[in-house]
Amino acid sequence: MKILFLDQSGKPGGAELCLLDIAKAYRDRCLVCLFADGSFRAMLEEEQIPVKVLATSIDVQKDSSTLQGVYSIGRLIPVALEVARLSRQYDLIYANTQKALVVGALASVLSRRPLVFHLHDILSLEHFSRTNQRIAMTLANRFASVVIANSLASQSAFIAAGGQAKLTQVVYNGFNLDCYRDVASQSQPTRQALGFTDPDFVVGHFSRLAPWKGQHLLIAALTHCPESVSAILVGDALFGEGDYVTQLQQQVKDLNLEHRVRFIGFRSDVAALMAACDLVAHTSTAPEPFGRVIVEAMLCGTPVVAAAAGGAMELVADGVTGWLVAPGDPVKLATVIQQCDARPELVKEIAATARIQASQRFDLTAISRQIDRILIQVAG
Missing domain, CATH: 3.40.50.2000 (Glycogen Phosphorylase B;)
Known part of the structure; x- marks a missing residue:
């Protein structure tokens, strides 16, 4: 099984550290695509995990309006086309962040590869605008084969925001x-x-x-x-x-x-x-x-x-x-x-x-x- 991982950040946050641990098991049959360069790339390379930076200048804010959200998706299309091209060499697309979900969903349609979305956020108004919640829910419900939630709290918030419960499975972060x-x-x-x-x-x-x-x-x-x-x-x-x-x-x-x-x-x-x-x-x-x-x-x-x-x-x-x-x-x-x-x-x-x-x-x-x-x- 070959996996194409997607992550929007070049900096190591909690979601990235989780991805690093998961990708280690597939280092000989995966590629991690990042939408920004930074120290996270070096961490992946140190673990001999293949990585490719698809640099973008897109700054998606958690409080984006509807217009900003649509505009951001439009600017992500070129990245999605590149990911779709790459994903034809892999068995599935694994979106690890919100922006990665947008790109992964578009690429999944184009390449006909199944999409997995790993949810590391609580999709509530304390963290995200209604627009960003709506975009995430629409894409996850329509295109994801499964949504991996990192806690019951994340799962509950996803469902409360309109996500389909049947898509979700809770898997806590693992530690060496x-x-x-x-x-x-x-x-x-x-x-x-x-x-x-x-x-x-x-x-x-x-x-x-x-x-x-x-x-x-x-x-x-x-x-x-x-x-x-x-x-x-x-x-x-x-x-x-x-x-x-x-x-x-x-x-x-x-x-x-x-x-x-x-x-x-x-x-x-x-x-x-x-x-x-x-x-x-x-x-x-x-x-x-x-x-x-x-x-x-x-x-x-x-x-x-x-x-x-x-x-x-x-x-x-x-x-x-x-x-x-x-x-x-x-x-x-x-x-x-x-x-x-x-x-x-x-x-x-x-x-x-x-x-x-x-x-x-x-x-x-x-x-x-x-x-x-x-x-x-x-x-x-």
Whole structure:
């Protein structure tokens, strides 16, 4: 079975990291087409996965109007023609993002190859305009053989927006467990490199810096915590969100927290950084489709507090494998942080339970088999 993967981004977000893991199993019989160049291409090449950049200058916004949506589709037609030509050498087209769905649907019609759509988003008005929802629903319902949703929350939102339930199958993201086995041994050297000592309680936030990811909430929560509590923000702005980074830096300055908040930027040693933290905070203000950082922290043996919405609620059992707090509530977040600081033995027990459950639920080997069965059915 030969697969043509499509993805709109040249930068590695959650959807791209998931695609990277899936494509590894087909590296000798697939091609990944990207609609923009960037570090994600290098990551694919490092794994010896064939990749081709179909560069476009199209900037599709999540809040596009009907006119903008139609105009964007028109500009994608040349790309779709190229994808249709390429796809005749493959058994199916695998669209991994929204723009990839548009291109993949057009190419599927032209090349008569089946289309798989991997849904990594919650199709709600908090994330997408009505126009973009309508375009996604129309194309998925009409042209996709199957829609793989990355959580029950994503599946439910797809159906609520008008998607056909019979098309959907839920498959969680998979993780290579070997990448997280020995990270505990790196925790102390990493803490020292960051300038933290044993008494310090370090809360880590791992995400691109964007308003809906809620880094400002963690900063606000620190004002309700003892001086010994610090935070590291791992990530940076990706999609024209540089103003938010400036706002965060100003917030830190206004609250006199410069000595307690560190902007780390993008890092490749995420697992080591997570292991060096005493707690990982997920603070999204809108429902998260899945929440990769939550599972990664669990696999590292680091406890997690997450916003109680979307896919996060499928990953965390409150008080059993982590903690859930209402989105947008820095005071409740601070309460959990202080409880974790005060009760290290309980925290250790919860983190151990989370690690076992995450290893069982999100093993990449099992998830890859699940994906493969779906693709065989579609291609067959």
